[in-house]
Amino acid sequence: MRYHLITYGCQMNQADSEKIAASLEKKGYKKARLGRADLIVVNMCSVRQSAADRVFGLNQKLSKLKSQNSNLKIILTGCVLKKDREKFRKFFDEIKKMPQRNCPSALIPISHGCNNFCTYCVVPLARGKLVCLSHQIVLKEVKKAAEAGFKEIWLLGQNVNDYQSPADASINFAKLLKMANDIPGDFSIRFMSPHPRNFTDELISVMAESEKVAKYLNLPVQSGDSRILKKMRRPYTMKQYKDLVGKIRKKIPNINLSTDVIVGFPGETRNQFKNTTKLFKEIKFDIAYVAKYSPRPGTAAFRLKDNVAPDEKKRREKILRKLTKHPS
Numbered sequence: 041m042r043y044h045l046i047t048y049g050c051q052m053n054q055a056d057s058e059k060i061a062a063s064l065e066k067k068g069y070k071k072a073r074l075g076r077a078d079l080i081v082v083n084m085c086s087v088r089q090s091a092a093d094r095v096f097g098l099n100q101k102l103s104k105l106k107s108q109n110s111n112l113k114i115i116l117t118g119c120v121l122k123k124d125r126e127k128f129r130k131f132f133d134e135i136k137k138m139p140q141r142n143c144p145s146a147l148i149p150i151s152h153g154c155n156n157f158c159t160y161c162v163v164p165l166a167r168g169k170l171v172c173l174s175h176q177i178v179l180k181e182v183k184k185a186a187e188a189g190f191k192e193i194w195l196l197g198q199n200v201n202d203y204q205s206p207a208d209a210s211i212n213f214a215k216l217l218k219m220a221n222d223i224p225g226d227f228s229i230r231f232m233s234p235h236p237r238n239f240t241d242e243l244i245s246v247m248a249e250s251e252k253v254a255k256y257l258n259l260p261v262q263s264g265d266s267r268i269l270k271k272m273r274r275p276y277t278m279k280q281y282k283d284l285v286g287k288i289r290k291k292i293p294n295i296n297l298s299t300d301v302i303v304g305f306p307g308e309t310r311n312q313f314k315n316t317t318k319l320f321k322e323i324k325f326d327i328a329y330v331a332k333y334s335p336r337p338g339t340a341a342f343r344l345k346d347n348v349a350p351d352e353k354k355r356r357e358k359i360l361r362k363l364t365k366h367p368s
C-alpha cells in the first residue's frame with residue numbers, strides 16, 4: 041500500500057504529519073507520489089484561511105485521481121474548524137479529528153470579515169466587513185479554554201490588529217491580548233493574522249512583556265516589491281515592513297517569524313520577484329507560506345491579466361521555499 045501526505049498549516053501540523061507518516065509506515069505503507077498513492081492524507085490547520093483555501097484548491101485534482109483509481113481513499117485531518125468540516129465533507133472519504141494531544145489548541149475568533157480590500161483577496165467579499173466580538177465574550181472563551189486544559193489558545197481574526205471591542209472602544213487588540221494574558225492558567229497565546237499596517241508599538245510591547253504570549257509572529261508580507269504591494273493594495277512599502285521587523289526583533293530578540301507571500305501576481309517581473317528574494321535573504325524568515333497567485337472572481341486583481349506562466353510561478357515558489365529556514 042502506498043500513501044501520500046499533504047500538509048497545509050502551522051508548525052504543529054508539520055510535527056503531526058511526521059507522526060502520521062511514522063504510524064502509516066509502521067503499518068506497512070510506503071511513501072509515494074500523489075498520482076501513485078492508494079491513500080492520501082491531507083493534514084490541515086483551519087487557523088490559517090490560506091490552508092483552507094489550499095485544501096479547496098486540491099479538490100479538482102483529488103476528484104480526478106479518484107476517478108482514475110476507485111480504491112483510492114482520501115482522508116482529511118488536522119485542526120479542521122466546524123464550518124470548514126461541513127464544506128469539506130463532500131470531497132473526502134473521511135474527516136478525522138486529531139487526538140487532543142496532537143492538537144491542543146483552542147481556536148477563539150475575535151472578529152469576522154475585513155475592511156481592507158487587498159486586490160487578490162476574497163475575504164471581504166465572502167465574509168463581509170469587519171465585525172468584532174466584545175472583549176467580554178472573547179475573554180470568557182479564553183477563560184473557558186484555560187479551564188478546559190487547553191495549552192495553546194489562538195485568537196483569530198482576518199485582521200486582528202484592527203480589533204476594537206464594540207463594548208468599549210478603548211479596548212484595542214493590544215489591550216485584549218494583555219487581558220487574555222492576565223487570565224490565570226497554564227497556557228500560551230498566539231494570534232492570527234495581523235497586518236503590517238497598524239502593528240503598533242503598544243502591541244509590540246504587550247507581546248514582549250506578556251509571559252503567556254508566544255514569541256511567534258506570522259507577519260504577512262505578500263511581496264518584497266513596493267510596486268507590487270501597491271498593486272495588491274497593501275498599504276506599506278518594503279522599507280516600512282523591514283523597519284517594523286527591525287523594531288519587533290529589537291524588542292523581542294527570540295521572536296519566531298513567519299510570513300505569507302504570493303508569487304506570480306499579475307505583472308510581477310523577474311526583477312520585482314528578485315526584490316522578494318532579497319527580502320527573504322535579509323529577513324531570514326523561520327517559515328514562509330508561499331502561494332502561487334491564482335485569480336479569484338470578484339476581486340479587483342481578477343481584472344488584471346494573469347500573465348506569469350504556471351512554470352514560472354512554480355520556479356519562484358521553489359526559490360522562496362529554499363530561502364526559508366523551515367519551508368512550509
Ligand code: SF4
Pocket residue numbers: 154155156157158161162163164198199235
Ligand atoms: S487584510 Fe487579509 S483578509 Fe483583509 S483583504 Fe487583505 S488579505 Fe484579505
